[in-house]
Amino acid sequence: MIRTAADWQSRHAYSDIRYEFAEGIAKITIARPQKRNAFRPETVKELIDAFHRAHHDNEIGAIILAGEGPDAFCSGGDQTVRGAEGYIDEGGTPHLNVLDLQMQIRRLPKPVVAMVAGYAIGGGHVLHLVCDLSIAADNARFGQTGPRVGSFDAGLGAGLLARTIGMKKAKEIWLLCRQYDAQQALAMGLVNTVVPLARLEEETVQWCREMLQLSPMALRMIKAGFNADTDGLAGIQELAGNATGLFYQTAEGQEGRNAWLERRPPDFAKYRKRP
Numbered sequence: 001m002i003r004t005a006a007d008w009q010s011r012h013a014y015s016d017i018r019y020e021f022a023e024g025i026a027k028i029t030i031a032r033p034q035k036r037n038a039f040r041p042e043t044v045k046e047l048i049d050a051f052h053r054a055h056h057d058n059e060i061g062a063i064i065l066a067g068e069g070p071d072a073f074c075s076g077g078d079q080t081v082r083g084a085e086g087y088i089d090e091g092g093t094p095h096l097n098v099l100d101l102q103m104q105i106r107r108l109p110k111p112v113v114a115m116v117a118g119y120a121i122g123g124g125h126v127l128h129l130v131c132d133l134s135i136a137a138d139n140a141r142f143g144q145t146g147p148r149v150g151s152f153d154a155g156l157g158a159g160l161l162a163r164t165i166g167m168k169k170a171k172e173i174w175l176l177c178r179q180y181d182a183q184q185a186l187a188m189g190l191v192n193t194v195v196p197l198a199r200l201e202e203e204t205v206q207w208c209r210e211m212l213q214l215s216p217m218a219l220r221m222i223k224a225g226f227n228a229d230t231d232g233l234a235g236i237q238e239l240a241g242n243a244t245g246l247f248y249q250t251a252e253g254q255e256g257r258n259a260w261l262e263r264r265p266p267d268f269a270k271y272r273k274r275p
């Protein structure tokens with residue numbers, strides 16, 4: 001029998017989001033349902049902090065990003081705090097800090113799963129797009145609204161979308177600003193599966209449980225590999241950093257450090273035989 005992850009424990013208190021933990025899984029929830037989970041700068045700052053915690057917590061092997069309630073995953077930037085130069089925080093400073101969050105999710109060396117109920121629209125659509133997997137409820141609706149509300153995401157919002165579903169369909173989504181239902185999203189490869197709303201969390205947690213049975217290092221390397229070319233040199237840096245981390249764990253890597261500490265020349269001769 002499949003258990004649901006009903007035993008979420010709060011790990012940290014925030015104002016705009018919830019950060020919970022169960023069974024090696026972090027669940028990060030945008031909790032502004034009265035605004036269809038639109039994000040303001042403070043929301044994004046909290047999300048960045050929560051993802052940082054999940055990244056550095058050894059107990060956590062998979063992360064779920066969700067929106068509070070059945071109506072929306074996220075409706076993008078909060079248009080009521082959008083000023084002339086960006087989204088205005090409580091101190092009066094304009095931000096587009098969701099771009100930092102997008103890259104943080106891509107660089108995070110653990111799988112991030114978007115759990116999408118209701119609308120994933122605008123910047124909220126890009127947030128599910130940058131997650132590694134997307135599990136959609138049957139009431140999910142997807143789309144970009146930028147050209148309608150005087151905005152555009154010509155970075156990952158355009159390029160990663162094209163790489164995910166193909167150039168023609170990505171251009172259609174941005175150039176017409178239509179909405180697509182869950183089955184259409186599945187057909188175009190925008191989401192991994194569609195389940196009834198009542199089963200959304202159970203299914204998402206089950207996918208996380210399956211990944212938790214697999215090698216964390218293999219998942220880390222393959223995620224970095226998938227993202228490397230799209231993210232350019234920064235993507236290669238992520239992949240290369242993981243390779244360096246593995247090399248540190250070898251006798252050959254440790255011989256270099258040991259020789260330096262022991263003030264002797266390193267002896268790498270025995271490591272040359274590898275084809």
Ligand SMILES: CC(C)(COP(=O)(O)OP(=O)(O)OC[C@H]1O[C@@H](n2cnc3c(N)ncnc32)[C@H](O)[C@@H]1OP(=O)(O)O)[C@@H](O)C(=O)NCCC(=O)NCCSC(=O)CCC(=O)c1ccccc1C(=O)O
Nearest residue numbers: 034035036038075076077078079119122123145151152153
């Ligand atoms: C999401 C909807 C389709 C939902 O429709 P519906 O279910 O009928 O609910 P509503 O009655 O419309 O909404 C309920 C309630 O929520 C408020 N609300 C909804 N969305 C937002 C929002 N984004 N900001 C603020 N408030 C919102 C709505 O006003 C209602 O409140 P009431 O008090 O009851 O009136 C529909 O709501 C909808 O279409 N929403 C807008 C979607 C949208 O256009 N989002 C912005 C897209 S642009 C963006 O996200 C930019 C992201 C970004 O940061 C960025 C990234 C990279 C480059 C550039 C940018 C950039 O900002 O420019």
